Amino acid sequence: MKRTLKVFGLMLLAACLSFPAFAGGGGDSSGSGKVVLTMGSWRTDDVAQVNRLLAEYKKVAPNVEIQFRPTNPPDYNATLRLQLDSGTGPDLMYARSYAPGQELFNAGYFADCTNIPGLMQNFTPSNLAPWQMPDGKMFAVPFAAVSHAVYYNKDIFRKENLSIPQSWEDFLALCQTLTSKGYTPLANGVADEWDILECFFLGMLPNFVGGASERVKYETGEKKLNDANFVAAFKGMADVAKYLPRGFQSVTYNDSQVLFNSQQAVMFMDGSWTAGVYEGAPFEWGVFAMPAPRGRNTIICFHPDMAITMNTKTKYPEECKAFLAWLCTREGATTASQNLPLGYFPMINFPIQLTDAHANEFLALNNGKETDARFVWPKLLDLYAPMNQEVIKVLKGEATPKQAADAIEAAR
Structure with a gap:
């Protein structure tokens, strides 16, 4: 080797x-x-x-x-x-x-x-x-x-009388409603690996563990990467797995864009850099901030x-x-x-x-909200690869949220 x-x-x-x-x-x-x-x-x-x-x-x-x-x-x-x-x-x-x-x-x-x-x-x-x-x-x-947010199909939201979710619990309920109506809620897949970490998990992570001031505590070791908040974030990934496309294990980043652009999926958690892909989309679309769990403040990953x-x-x-x-x-x-x-x-x-x-x-989503960089970038970039793999394992059902968080803490 x-x-x-x-x-x-x-x-x-x-x-x-x-x-x-x-x-x-x-x-x-x-x-x-x-x-x-x-x-x-x-x-x-x-x-x-x-x-x-x-x-x-x-x-x-x-x-x-x-x-x-x-x-x-x-x-x-x-x-x-x-x-x-x-x-x-x-x-x-x-x-x-x-x-x-x-x-x-x-x-x-x-x-x-x-x-x-x-x-x-x-x-x-x-x-x-x-x-x-x-x-x-x-x-x-x-x-x-760049920013991170949920792209959504406004035409379908209007047709089904759906509202932008105000909490993580509302978001999961929205995904369930879309599923019950025969839609694929989310376009995200894991075949290319990087995007499910950078766009989805790191995009929503501050909502569970806190913004920059809390991130620093994880960086210094004052907080453990397997504490209750981190486990809750991994549980969030486990909860959305059933709302990803069928065969999401083989869905690439480009596939996800096609699924959203062709209206085969209603939402796509992604970065602002792909907004230009949908300029000619045959439907009206917009973006909303991935909301935090009830009782927590929504934080935008503005990287x-x-x-x-x-x-x-x-x-x-x-x-x-x-x-x-x-x-x-x-x-x-x-x-x-x-x-x-x-x-x-x-x-x-x-x-x-x-x-x-x-x-x-996209920029308006920042108004009145705290923003922060992607969690691992400032001091914990060595954890990028292990965190990426643990997110994928959780989505595939190969690891529990607690096991994933424990693995990240052990890799520190």
């Missing part, structure tokens, strides 16, 4: 070394002063939008061309690390929040962005924190956040998703800094928000009006 992994790693490194040498972009030998920068990202779906954004920036900096070169999302972290290790990394790149980004800063690849003009002044401390080191240094400029940073090895640091500084201005942030994919929200501390009705519907 070790030999196989070693050979696989060498193959990946060889593939990486065959890529064009990104770091430093390129200069124009004609003497025009034109600089070409490359930008890495995991957002392969956003080529058109980002290219529009970069075209707008070219009006600000005519001699700078930024080429957007995204990587397949599941491969981004490993591919970027191999590129950076081999000196072929992009000049600018999307930065993951919390530990994955901190690791690349500590390795000397992500630049110190602390002194980028406007960064520390135009973002709130909570929006800076995901890309901030313990000593306060910033390793990226916040770019966009800091994307930031942009620069390569410490770029040959054009001033041009990279100028672009990042532009993103920290009202003009740059407004232009970015106009070219962000539907379902991605600006994080800068300026009032920016979004034009899409569904985007504003």
Whole structure:
């Protein structure tokens, strides 16, 4: 096994070394002063939008061309690390929040962005924190956040005289009512694994265990990951299993989108980033916050998703800094928000009006509610994989909620 992994790693490194040498972009030998920068990202779906954004920036900096070169999302972290290790990394790149980004800063690849003009002044401390080191240094400029909610078919809700649930108990009752009327309540499946954790479980978890102040207690060990609240969250997953599509074990993330878009499922617990998938849907749809159990406050998982940073090895640091500084201005942030994919929200501390009705519907869910990042991201990312597997086991009936919670605490 070790030999196989070693050979696989060498193959990946060889593939990486065959890529064009990104770091430093390129200069124009004609003497025009034109600089070409490359930008890495995991957002392969956003080529058109980002290219529009970069075209707008070219009006600000005519001699700078930024080429957007995204990587397949599941491969981004490993591919970027191999590129950076081999000196072929992009000049600018999307930065993951919390530990994955901190690791690349500590390795000397992500630049110190602390002194980028406007960064520390135009973002709130909570929006800076995901890309901030313990000593306060910033390793990226916040770019966009995503939200989690329940997509629902408004036409079916009207036809069946159904209301948006106000508590977790109401939500389960709603699912039962839909089942009794012959509908599949939820489109979610587990074949791709990541989505049932990130979109569903981590989207609803704060409603059971509390927001940021309580999350910190789990991170420090003051609270145990198998306490009554955590067991209740896993029980919540067990309770929804019967409302998932028949054969949910084989339903992929794309399948779930198709089930909702084709009205074969009435609801879909998902992230705001897929809102654009349903722009041409033949029915009216909306979103509501996954409600908390009675007696608890509903908390929205509003996750800091994307930031942009620069390569410490770029040959054009001033041009990279100028672009990042532009993103920290009202003009740059407004232009970015106009070219962000539907379902991605600006994080800068300026009032920016979004034009899409569904985007504003998502944002409105935050009004009057506490928000927090996905539970494991800030300090417990090592628990991502075991938590993912325990959620799936509970849904499949292979583990009880108590057994799942005990396994997570044991994996700490």
